[in-house]
């Protein structure tokens with residue numbers, strides 16, 4: 001039986017109230033990628049890049065926000081913990097510099113290649129088919145690797161993963177839902193059974209669903225009411241998982257991990 005806390009609130013306010021430490025943080029934050037473009041292809045559903053107010057920042061605001069949540073999240077990470085951050089390619093070095101300046105150790109960058117990205121209708125540029133996942137730890141000793149790193153096979157352990165974007169029965173109305181296959185891959189490598197993993201921008205709950213299937217526990221924070229409800233429905237429907245919903249963090253004591 002796995003356990004999942006679903007906390008409704010703003011990560012910046014909720015994180016300081018969490019009194020526990022987790023084994024890993026795997027987080028898919030806002031990318032600051034929204035724009036007002038809507039692509040309409042003949043005979044196909046319009047594709048919008050306007051994901052909502054949660055994904056609009058000026059460059060400076062975005063980097064300030066990124067530093068703020070990274071500092072707050074890092075405080076919840078055990079000494080041996082892995083910290084994985086999804087990121088659009090344009091921000092990879094900014095995000096890396098931010099967490100390195102806060103004492104995290106950068107280990108590598110994984111590329112997620114989407115096999116079915118939105119097409120380039122006017123054919124004036126590349127399709128946006130790659131995203132990055134930055135891997136850091138709280139620190140490490142070169143001679144004695146203490147963080148979880150479950151190396152499978154040479155064939156599987158490329159710093160590259162390829163999947164379609166989320167479709168079919170897996171797809172919820174969340175506009176930037178990640179495929180479960182990507183999260184399962186990361187969880188298998190960077191965490192162990194019974195670990196606790198934090199996702200402070202949980203969206204539709206993909207991390208929690210993937211984790212519950214391979215015996216990991218999660219703490220999830222999501223501020224948007226609609227997405228929170230999508231996540232709650234999705235995770236509560238799972239077998240072998242105990243779900244605790246937290247709607248007010250005012251008196252949040254230590255969670256029972």
Ligand SMILES: C[S@@+](CC[C@H](N)C(=O)[O-])C[C@H]1O[C@@H](n2cnc3c(N)ncnc32)[C@H](O)[C@@H]1O
Nearest residue numbers: 010011028054177178201203204206222223224
């Ligand atoms: C990129 S999406 C995560 C998608 C998720 N990985 C999934 O597969 O569904 C980022 C999420 O962070 C949420 N969010 C944005 N700002 C937030 C904040 N300050 N606190 C908590 N959640 C926030 C958004 O509502 C959005 O659902």
